[in-house]
Amino acid sequence: MTLILDPHNLRKLVSDYNRLADDADWNRFQMSLRSDVDPALLTEGQKQAVVFVTHIENHTPGYIKDYLSRFPVDGYREVRNAMHNRELFHFIVRWGVEEDRHAEALSLYQLSAGIAPDADILLRELIEECIKPFSIGFSEPVQVFTYTFLQEKATQLYYQYLARMVQEPVLKKLLQTLAKDESRHFVFFSRVLDAYLDTFGGKIIALIEEVALSYRMPLYNTLKDYRRRAIRMAREAPGYDRKTPVRILADHLEKAIPTHRDLEIPIRQAISRMLPDIFSGEETRKGEYGAL
């Protein structure tokens, strides 16, 4: 089973995204000028949080490669699939540009704030993680989109909560800017999920649930010392709960019920399995691997 949206419907979602994105550019090189940064205002924990999220963002080549390999334009007998993937490509490349800008902006901030001593040393540290293979790990497109829905919401919220605690004005502004981009990414994926519900109805509920039940942030299984670092970075963003994105996904499904009355029972059943799993069964592990 491979469930894809009609290219005509996907085009509207991608165009709406790019219409906003084309007006939302910002200059990574102007964002973190050394002369504007006051490193004395940063705590050690905040510096480590910046290092951690730089790794997450810097894996963009892996995320984009994964997407492009799942949605190639060539090699299809079914022209409809190629049309779908060509429309999606408009989104993938733009999204890739934005995530890559996040990675580079955070790297430039590390250099301006003296967190990293020099660009070559920083690149070597980043590349050690970047060369490890990455896969989102689900086969159905709607699952890939659900996973990214959760990831985008997780990063948006983390940046928002971290920004609240940061006194250093350049980092605060940078985090707020990143959060705005992540929010736009999240909206795109939430609209894609809505389109899947409209098109495929009950066929996709179990697929979405499967992603929610197994959700972890990218790199949790490859990044050096992930667990200790994740706990530490969670402390830097009080109020953030790594379970919130799944709760938001559950809310999103629940809000779809009035327009999908026939799906009320399967949606409520899926939510009941998603929420007890994250709110009770894992409570004892709370804080184990932190915010992301």
Ligand SMILES: [Fe+2]
């Ligand atoms: Fe990002």
Ligand SMILES: [Fe+2]
């Ligand atoms: Fe994003």
